[in-house]
Amino acid sequence: MNKARLTFYVTLALGLQLLVSVGLSSAAITFYYRDTVLPGTSVQGVDIGGLKADEAEKVLRDALPWPSPESLLMLVDPEGQPTHIRYGDIDYRADYHVTVKEALRHSQKTAAWNNIGALFGAMHHGCDLPLVKTFDNVAFTRILDKLSDKYNVPARNAQFAFNGNNVILFQDSKGRQLDTEGTVKQLMDLPVDEHRLVLRFKTVEPDIRISDFNGINSRLSIFVTQFDPTNRARSHNIELASKLINNVIVPPKQVFSLNKVLGPRNRERGYLQAPVIINNKLTSDFGGGVCQVATTLYNAVSLAGLTVVERVPHSLPVPYAPAGKDATIAGDFIDFKFLNNTDFPVLISSQVQQGKLLVSIFGHRQGASARLIKIETERLITKPTRKYVQEEGLVPGQVVVRRPGRDGYQLKTYEVIFENDKEVERRLISQTVVDPEPEVIAVGPGVHTKGLVKK
Template sequence: MTGFPKKYLLIAAFLISQGLVSILGGLAFASVPGGNIIFPGVFISGMKVGGLTADQAAALLGKNRDKLQTENIVLQYQEKTWLYSLNKLGITFDIRATVDKALLEGKSGSSIRKVLEMFRIRYSKPNFPLEYNLDEAKFNSALKEIAGEINVQPVNAAIVSERGKVRLVPEGEGISLNIAVAMEQVREAIRKSGNVPVKLQVAQAMPHIKASDLKGINRVIGAGITAFSSSDKERADNIYLAVKMLNGTIIPPGQVFSFNTMVGPRVREQGYRSAPVLVNGRLAEGTGGGVCQVATTLYEAALYSGLAIKERHPHSSPPAYIGPGLDAAVVYGEMDLKFLNNTDTPIYISAIVADGRVNVKLFGAGNPGESVQMVTENGNDDENMRSERSYVRVYRIFYNYGAEARRELVSEDYYLKGIIIK
C-alpha cells in the first residue's frame, strides 16, 4: 500500500492545529465572561460571586457587611481566651477593593490562556479574603487591654536593710505581649477562612538590675534623712517623684554620679508641679520645688559614705531641713550634685519617702572599724564678711576603730541671713 507523501501529512497536521486553535478561540469568545463579570467558580469570604457583575457582587457583600464586621477573632494565651469582633479591633472591610480584585481573576493573557484559566477556576474555586482597612490606634488599644492581663513586670534585684542586716533580693523576669507579632497574627487570621484561634506570643521582659550587678555589697556605708511638711501637696509630690527616679540607682566603681542626669529635668511634662523655690534669696513659685531637699538628703548620705564630692552648690540661704553647710542646691542645666564612687564595689542607692521624711541609704562594701563624722564651724573672722551674711566651714573626719585617721575641708559657704527655706 502506497503511503501519503510526507508533505501531505505536514499539511494535514497544520490544518488540524489551526482548527483546534479556531475551536479554542471560539470557546474563548463564547464562554469567557465579559470584562464586568466575575469568572464562574470565584468566591469571596465563602460567598459565591462567580457569574455576577461587579455591582451585583458588591451588593451581595454589602448585605452581609454587618454580619462580617461582628465576626469574632479568638485570641488565646495559655488558658485564657478573649473574643474581639473585627469592628472592635478597628478592622473595616473594603468591599469595592475586594470585588475589583476578584474581577481580575483569570482575565489576563491571551484568549487561549483565558479559556484555560476558566477551567482552572471552575475546579479550584478560589476564595478571596475581604480586603480591609485597619485603624492601628484602635487595634493597639484592644491589644493593650489584653496585655494588661498578660504582662508581668520584671522585678529588679535590690538591697534591703532589716534589723541592721543587709539582704539581697534577687531579680525576677517578667513577660510582655508582643503587640507587633499579634497584629500580624490577626492579619493572617483575617486572610484565612474559619475561626482558628490566634495563639498570642509573649517575650521575656528582663529586669534592669540583676543580683550579679550588686555583687560585693554587704552593708550601709552612709545615710541621710530630712523631714518635710506633707501639707504642701505640690512640694511633696515633687519630692516623691524625684525620690522615685533616684531609688534603685547603681553606681559602678570609678563612675561619677550626676543627680541631674539621673533625676532629669524638672518640667511639667515629667510630672513636676509648681512649688516654692529660692531665687536670689527670695522664695518664689517654680516648677520642681522640693527636689533640692532630695539632693540634700543624698548629699548627706554621700558625705557619710566617704565618697569623693565632685560638684555641690549651697543655697543662697540655709534650708530648715538640714544644718548649714550640708545642703545641696540643684538646678537642671546649671547646678548639679556629683560624687565619685571611689570604692572597689558598686554602690546601690535606696531612696524612700515615709512619714514625712526623705530617707536615703547608700549600700556598698565598707571596711570594719571605719567611720565618718561631719564637723561644722560657724565663723565671722573672714575679712570679706558682711553683717548680712553668715559663714560656714564643714570638715569631714575619717576614723579607724575610733582613732582619727584623717580630716578634710569639704566646703566653705556664705549664706544670706534672715531667710530660712522650709
C-alpha cells in the same frame, strides 16, 4: 559565491527564522494567557490552571467557601485565653476576583517571551498562590487596642528589701505587649479554614535586672533630715523628688547627676511653688524643697565614702542640715553629682516618713568593717555692719528695720576617716565663703545716728 560565504548566509537565515518562530510563539502564548490561568497554578492547593478568569473564580468560591459575617474568629494569647469576635465586626472576607487577577498577572509575567525558560519551569513545577483577603484594618486595630489591657503584662523590675543593713533581692521578670502590626499580618496570612488567630506579642524587658544589683549586699550609709509636713507644697516637692531618686542604681565608675534624674522643676512635671533661696534671698518658685533632697543625698553619699564631683552650697544657711553640709541645685546650671568610685554598683534608697526624709546608699561591703567616716566642720563668723537710712514719709523718731542683715562666714568641711577608733585620714571636701549682708534701718526726722544716709 564561495562555500564559506554560502554557509554563513544559510546559518543566518535559519537563525532569523528560529527567532521569528520563537517570538511569534511567545507572543501567542502571552496573548493566550491574558485571560487564561497558566497550567500548574493553584490557590491554597486548589488547581485553577488552564481556566478562564470567571471559571477560576467560580472554582475558588466552591472549593474555598468563606465564612458568613456572623462566623466567630477566636483570638488567643500564648496561654490560650480566648476572645471571640465576629467576621462581620471587621468586615473580614475573601476577595476571589482579586485573587484570580493576581493569578493572571503571574501567568502573563511568566509567559513573557524573554522568560520562556521560567514558563516551562512553572508549568512543570506549579505555583501555589494565597487567597487574597480583606478586612477593616481600623476596626480590627480598635479591637486589639481594647484587648491590650486584658493581655498586656508589665515587666517587673528586680526589687530589694533590707533587714537592718542586710539586703534581700527579688528576681525580675519580663513582660509582654500586644504587637498590633504583627497580629494584623498574622490575620492576613491565616488560612481560609483556620478560625483561630494566635495574637502576636513583643517582649518588654525590665528596666532593672537582678544582675544590676550584683555585689550590693549592705547599707553603706543613711542620712535623715526633717521638714514641716504642714507646708504642703514644699512637702509635695520633696516627696516627688524622693520618688524619682529612689532605687536608682549607679554602675561602678559612673557619675550620677541629680539634675538629670529629676528633670526640669516646673508645673508640667508636677512641681508646686514653694520657698527657695535665689540670690541670697528667700522667694517662691516651682520645686521649692528639692534642695533638701539634694542635701540629704549629699550627706548620705559623703558618709558612704563616694566621691562628690559637683556640689554647690546655698548662699544662706538652711535649717535642715549642719553648717557646711548642704547642697543646692538650680535649673540645669547648678547640679549635684557624685562618682561611684567602687568596683560594684550602688543603689540610692529614698523614703519619706512622717516629716522625715531618709536617704540610704547600698553597696558592697567586705565582711565586718571597723571603718568609720565622720564629717567635721570649721566655721568662722563675720558679723554684719549696720546702715541707717533717713526716709521721707516716716514720722519723727520712727525707726524701721528694712533689712535685718545676715552673718557672713567662712566654712571648711572635712571628711575624717577612723580605723579602730584612730584617725587615719582627714580630707578637705569643701570650702565656702559667704559675705555678710549689712543691716539696713530706716529712720524718720529727728533720729540722729552715726553714718546716717539720706534717701
